[in-house]
Amino acid sequence: xxxxxxxxxxxxxxxxxxxxxxxxxxxxxxxxxxxxxxxxxxxxxxxxxxxxxxxxxxxxxxxxxxxxxxxxxxxxxxxxxxxxxxxxxxxxxxxxxxxxxxxxxxxxxxxxxxxxxxxxxxxxxxxxxxxxxxxxxxxxxxxxxxxxxxxxxxxxxxxxxxxxxxxxxxxxxxxxxxxxxxxxxxxxxxxxxxxxxxxxxxxxxxxxxxxxxxxxxxxxxxxxxxxxxxxxxxxxxxxxxxxxxxxxxxxxxxxxxxxxxxxxxxxxxxxxxxxxx
Amino acid sequence: xxxxxxxxxxxxxxxxxxxxxxxxxxxxxxxxxxxxxxxxxxxxxxxxxxxxxxxxxxxxxxxxxxxxxxxxxxxxxxxxxxxxxxxxxxxxxxxxxxxxxxxxxxxxxxxxxxxxxxxxxxxxxxxxxxxxxxxxxxxxxxxxxxxxxxxxxxxxxxxxxxxxxxxxxxxxxxx
Ligand SMILES: Cc1cc2nc3c(=O)[nH]c(=O)nc-3n(C[C@H](O)[C@H](O)[C@H](O)COP(=O)(O)OP(=O)(O)OC[C@H]3O[C@@H](n4cnc5c(N)ncnc54)[C@H](O)[C@@H]3O)c2cc1C
Ligand code: FES
Ligand code: FES
Numbered sequence: 001x002x003x004x005x006x007x008x009x010x011x012x013x014x015x016x017x018x019x020x021x022x023x024x025x026x027x028x029x030x031x032x033x034x035x036x037x038x039x040x041x042x043x044x045x046x047x048x049x050x051x052x053x054x055x056x057x058x059x060x061x062x063x064x065x066x067x068x069x070x071x072x073x074x075x076x077x078x079x080x081x082x083x084x085x086x087x088x089x090x091x092x093x094x095x096x097x098x099x100x101x102x103x104x105x106x107x108x109x110x111x112x113x114x115x116x117x118x119x120x121x122x123x124x125x126x127x128x129x130x131x132x133x134x135x136x137x138x139x140x141x142x143x144x145x146x147x148x149x150x151x152x153x154x155x156x157x158x159x160x161x162x163x164x165x166x167x168x169x170x171x172x173x174x175x176x177x178x179x180x181x182x183x184x185x186x187x188x189x190x191x192x193x194x195x196x197x198x199x200x201x202x203x204x205x206x207x208x209x210x211x212x213x214x215x216x217x218x219x220x221x222x223x224x225x226x227x228x229x230x231x232x233x234x235x236x237x238x239x240x241x242x243x244x245x246x247x248x249x250x251x252x253x254x255x256x257x258x259x260x261x262x263x264x265x266x267x268x269x270x271x272x273x274x275x276x277x
Numbered sequence: 278x279x280x281x282x283x284x285x286x287x288x289x290x291x292x293x294x295x296x297x298x299x300x301x302x303x304x305x306x307x308x309x310x311x312x313x314x315x316x317x318x319x320x321x322x323x324x325x326x327x328x329x330x331x332x333x334x335x336x337x338x339x340x341x342x343x344x345x346x347x348x349x350x351x352x353x354x355x356x357x358x359x360x361x362x363x364x365x366x367x368x369x370x371x372x373x374x375x376x377x378x379x380x381x382x383x384x385x386x387x388x389x390x391x392x393x394x395x396x397x398x399x400x401x402x403x404x405x406x407x408x409x410x411x412x413x414x415x416x417x418x419x420x421x422x423x424x425x426x427x428x429x430x431x432x433x434x435x436x437x438x439x440x441x442x443x444x445x446x447x448x449x450x451x452x
Contacts, residue, residue, distance in 0.1 A: 001317050008278060008295035008341050031342075038337050039319055051295065053342065079331075103407025104388065105322065108331045109338065189406035190320075 003041035007050045014139050014166060017054050021164050022141060024050040030166065031055070032075055032114040035106055060113075060168060063087055069135075069171040074113025078125075079104070081112055091172050093180035093200055097128045100182065103190035113167045116152065119159040119218070122192040124184065126153060126219035131198040131209035134172045140165035153218035178203040179274035183266040184213070187253060194253045195262040197222075197242075199270035202229075210270070215246040215263055222246075225267055235275065239268035280344050284309070285353025293340050299333075300324045302340035303350055311351040311380050315409070322408030325381035326350050332388035334407070351380035354387070363387050363425045370430065372421035374412035382408050386422045395426050397447025398433075 009024075011017035021028055029048035031037050032055055040046040054060070060075040063084040070090050072081065081087060081098035088095045101107055101115070101124050115125045116136065129136075129149040136147050138161055152159050161167050179201035184193045196213030208229045210222040224244035228237060248259035281290045284307060291306055303309045303326065312335060315323030319337040326335045327349035354361040363386050366372065373379045382405065389396065389404035396404060401422045402415070410418060420430045423446055432444045 002298075003296045005294065005296055008339075010344075034339070034342065035319070035337060038339070042317070055342065103322070104385065104404060105325060105332045105334045105407045106319070108328070108333050108388075189403070 001042040001044075003038070004044055004047045006041075006048055008053065009050060010053045011057055013057060014060070014168060017052055017057065017166050018139065018141060018164070020050075020052045021166070024052070026163050028052050028163075030117075033077065033110040034114075035102070035110040036114060036118040036120065054166070055111075065090075066171070069173060072112060072170045072172065074116075074167045074169060075111050076113075078102070078107035078110050078112065078115070082107060090174045090176050091132065093175070093182060093198060094125075094128055094132065094172060096180075097124050097182045097198065100124055100184050106190070112170055116149075116170070117159055117161050117167050119153055119155075119157045121153075121156065121216060121219050122214040123219070124182075124193060124196060124198075124213060127196060127211040127213045128182065128198040129170065129172070130211035130219055130221055131200045132172050132175070133206065133209055134170055136161075136167055137169035137171065138162075138165050139168050144168075146171075150221065156217040173204075173206070175200060175203065179277050181270040181273035181277075183270045183273075185262055185266060195248075195259050195266055197263070197266040197270040199267070199274045201274050210242075210267060212242070212246065212263060212267075215243070215248045215259060217247070220246060222263075222267060225271075229271075235268060235271035239264055239271055242267035278341055280340055282340070282343050282345070283347045285349060295339065295341050297340045298336055299326070299338040299340050299343050299348070300335035302343075303335060303348070306340075309350050309352050313377055313380060315377065315381075320409070321378070321381075322385060322405075323378055323381045325384045325408065327384055327388060330388070330391060332385045332407075349384070349387075351383060354383065361387065363390070363422070366421040366425035367418070370417050370421035370424055372413065372418045378408060378410040378412075382410065382418060386418075386425065389422065390426055395428065395447075396423070398423065398445045399448060 009020050027049035031051045031053050060073040062073040078098045078101045134149045181199045183197040185195050193213045198211045200209040202208045210225045212220045224241035225238045242263040243260035248256045250256045303312050313323040315321035319334050324336045325332050385408050401419045424430050
């Protein structure tokens with residue numbers, strides 16, 4: 001399968017990426033790891049006229065301490081998130097979940113920023129960043145702004161990042177020692193989740209975070225579960241509310257009813273596991 | 278658009294269309310047909326090559342994205358007449374039948390052993406999750422990778438009557 005012909009530009013800095021986006025308008029599309037965009041282009045479901053390759057912008061690939069937060073460059077690959085010693089210590093939920101994305105080949109190419117801006121409700125990392133209450137940094141023509149993860153996902157494959165903007169950084173809180181769990185139910189090893197759950201215990205003035213993969217048009221917080229936990233419910237009572245407020249899709253893998261059932265089972269498992277670590 | 282890519286140690290320079298996939302570049306421009314195309318949808322791993330030493334699916338990389346990189350294909354793995362240890366192990370352990378998945382499987386294994394030189398059986402199975410094989414049932418592929426890492430694989434051939442778990446390497450029985 002061969003994509004429709006396009007022009008190819010390589011950005012060397014955030015400024016040059018923004019300038020190329022401004023020059024080509026909505027005919028242009030950024031490409032990072034290409035592991036969501038290229039499959040769509042090969043199926044001709046995406047037909048950008050100009051690809052702006054940001055993968056070589058050196059200053060956007062890093063994991064580092066930044067005050068209270070851990071800052072992760074948007075172009076950091078899943079493999080590097082998965083193997084970061086700093087993340088393993090400070091945000092083990094994220095390091096672990098990055099190792100569950102696709103397969104090693106996918107993790108050698110795909111980036112955390114691309115995973116977020118693609119906005120696929122079936123992706124793993126968006127739910128993880130929701131559960132962590134992360135922030136993202138977005139650069140655009142008017143300067144830089146910070147968007148909380150909970151405001152990032154606006155619709156199916158849609159995010160608050162504009163077509164003339166670039167996501168540059170993900171900021172996650174340090175949660176060393178806080179209980180966590182990531183549950184991914186899929187049919188075959190390297191598949192997307194049929195349903196997934198990211199859970200983080202409460203701590204440091206934060207309530208518990210529970211988020212769902214593939215339970216609606218966007219990645220979702222399981223708000224009813226979180227509220228029940230804050231109100232003192234035990235894991236079984238809270239998990240029974242996992243499907244509240246969701247609109248899960250039905251497809252070849254699972255009906256909406258089965259997804260609701262999976263959400264309740266997986267949230268229960270996640271809360272139980274989080275309580276043990 | 279001009280690309281300069283070092284393929285199997287040799288610097289190659291070509292004018293390519295931006296939409297040319299790396300796998301097409303290798304097969305059709307360079308004539309290196311050892312890299313197979315299976316699914317063409319990033320699922321099967323048949324097209325796996327090493328990009329700067331790491332496994333990637335070359336049906337999901339543009340040739341222009343590989344500008345300035347080092348690519349290793351199955352043709353570039355042996356040193357002269359000396360096969361790579363992973364190639365030797367695949368032959369000795371019968372890690373292939375029809376051979377279609379084999380170039381990708383071997384390169385995925387090389388990348389895995391680079392990151393994890395002495396893997397457990399489970400780490401091998403998980404490390405090869407991006408590569409499908411229609412023939413072998415995987416058992417002998419897993420044995421080949423463990424053997425290539427210098428571990429004895431004799432235990433994997435033992436069947437204990439009445440045993441609940443198959444014997445495994447590097448950890449307790451799988452739960
Ligand atoms: C076989 C296979 C299996 C997979 N399995 C999983 C899985 O199990 N779980 C999972 O979560 N994901 C999975 N993925 C998707 C993978 O994680 C992708 O890497 C990821 O979704 C996109 O990251 P990317 O860097 O490849 O983005 P690209 O494909 O390059 O870009 C995706 C979109 O984001 C935009 N974009 C990229 N970076 C930025 C940025 N910094 N700022 C603004 N816009 C940007 C692009 O314009 C494009 O619209 C799989 C992919 C494949 C091919
Ligand atoms: S041909 Fe590339 S993954 Fe199947
Ligand atoms: S040996 Fe035939 S597909 Fe693997």
